[in-house]
Amino acid sequence: MSGHDEKHLRVVRDALLQHQQWLKRDPPGRGRRADLSFHDLSKLGLNRINLTGAKLAGASLHGSRLVGADLRQADLYCADLSRANLTGAKLMGVDLRGARVDGAHLSEADLSGADLRKGAIAPCETRRPAGNLDGNTTFVGALLTRAILAECRMAQCDLSGCDLAGANLTGADLSGALLISANLTQATLHKASLTGALLCGARLDDELRHTLERRGIDVDGTGLLSLAERIADALSAHQLWVDHVGKAGARLEMQRADLRGCTFANQMLSAASLRFCGLRGADFSGAKLVMADLSYSDLRDADFTSADLSGCNLRGANLAGAKLWRARLNAVDVVGDGSRMWPTNLAGASLTGADLRDASLARAVLHGTDLTDIKSSAHTLKGADLSLALGLGGAVAAGRA
Incomplete structure (x- = not known):
């Protein structure tokens, strides 16, 4: 289970078990909401785990396996999810402000209503967030094919090089987002806001290109x-x-x-x-x-x-x-x-x-x-x-x- 020492793993296991009891409310009053903020959870096998509402701000989940995991309403503020496998995960309403999600696998994941805007935690001697210290939220090179990103708040999010083929971005706020060389073929952007977004080199099918041009969006201008x-x-x-x-x-x-x-x-x-x-x-x-x-x-x-x-x-x-x-x-x-x-x-x-x-x-x-x-x-x-x-x-x- 990665290179973590046994004492650390016991702390994590206990928090996860307590969280499952807290979610089930059975028996009443048992368990507690997991607070693993700033913990190192990198490269752990957490497939299909239920972490609904868990506190994971500033935590490192780099390279972790979270296939099919339930992270609805979780606090991942300034967390590091780079290279993590979140295929098919439930991330509805999750707080990912300031998070680093570069190179992660999120195919068919549901991020409806997620918050991907800027956010930063000032580091100190006792805690240092694993995410981006500059406050930017980055998904550089992430795999988001057929992902659901409807109504996401993604202003100024860096999605450069992302594979968003077939993704649903209906109603998403992509104002000022970086979509440099992103793959948007067959993606749905109905009612999405793209004011100031950079689409330099983005891959678009003809229908989407014409739709964006009709909306006055310069898909070939770099804005760089x-x-x-x-x-x-x-x-x-x-x-x-x-x-x-x-x-x-x-x-x-x-x-x-x-x-x-x-x-x-x-x-x-x-x-x-x-x-x-x-x-x-x-x-x-x-x-x-x-x-x-x-x-x-x-x-x-x-x-x-x-x-x-x-x-x-x-x-x-x-x-x-x-x-x-x-x-x-x-x-x-x-x-x-x-x-x-x-x-x-x-x-x-x-x-x-x-x-x-x-x-x-x-x-x-x-x-x-x-x-x-x-x-x-x-x-x-x-x-x-x-x-x-x-x-x-x-x-x-x-x-x-």
Whole structure:
């Protein structure tokens, strides 16, 4: 039951047993409401447990297994649920303000009326909340397929890279929410408020796109901070940083920047970080992007012809229509003896309609990658683990150019 010591586990077990008696009210007066605020409950097996109304503020449930659990009206204020498995869980009316839910599995979970707005607890010597200290509520890269989020209060919630395919967001308040590169195909947004929401690179089906456009929502405008005028100096400083192994210059690090129209052709971008950025149509042809981080960025129609993307982090990125002809997507030997290979990460990315001729996905991470209608050579998919990839039915073997 994880690496917790036996004394700690006894405290948790007792609180959970007392809570079950409190819920049943049988016999009357027995049991008490669980208060496990600020406790470490990480990686525990709690599938189908009933924690209705439990106090879990500031608690860590990182990596815990809560499949089918009942958490209705629970207090998870500033809690950490990252990487937790909450598939099919009942989370109606739950307080998740300031919580970190990054990478969690919430497929078919019911979060109707949940509160996902900002909220923070000031840390002190005796207690430190496990969630986000800056008060933001984050679901970055979370799996929310077919989840129910009706009437949720989600203003300014960070849902970047989330898979919300088929989710019900009826009446949800998404004002100012971050939906960068999120998958909203077949999602229901009837009467949802999207004022100020960032939809840069979001995946939308045609019907939803037209619906949002009729409501005056700019689905392709990024709303991101324009930093294009700074890119030339930043690239020069990064080149110096690489040449001097970090002892001079400065690493290129930008987040949520609008860099449309910029050219990165033939640039040295190894280990650069351009996360959540608007890079639609950017020219990366011939660029060296070894171990770079472009996760959750809008890279639709970007040109990576002959670029070196070995070990690059492209998790959750929207690469629909991108040109990856002759791109290198190899694993990187980070130790030098072959004992630790760092693969190119395309987990959760969209490669719909991308040109992958003369590129190989054999060593890339393809968990949840959408490969619908890709253009490929005979060797592109050879040796790749496609068991968790999506949309292979439309793959086209286009041959060599």
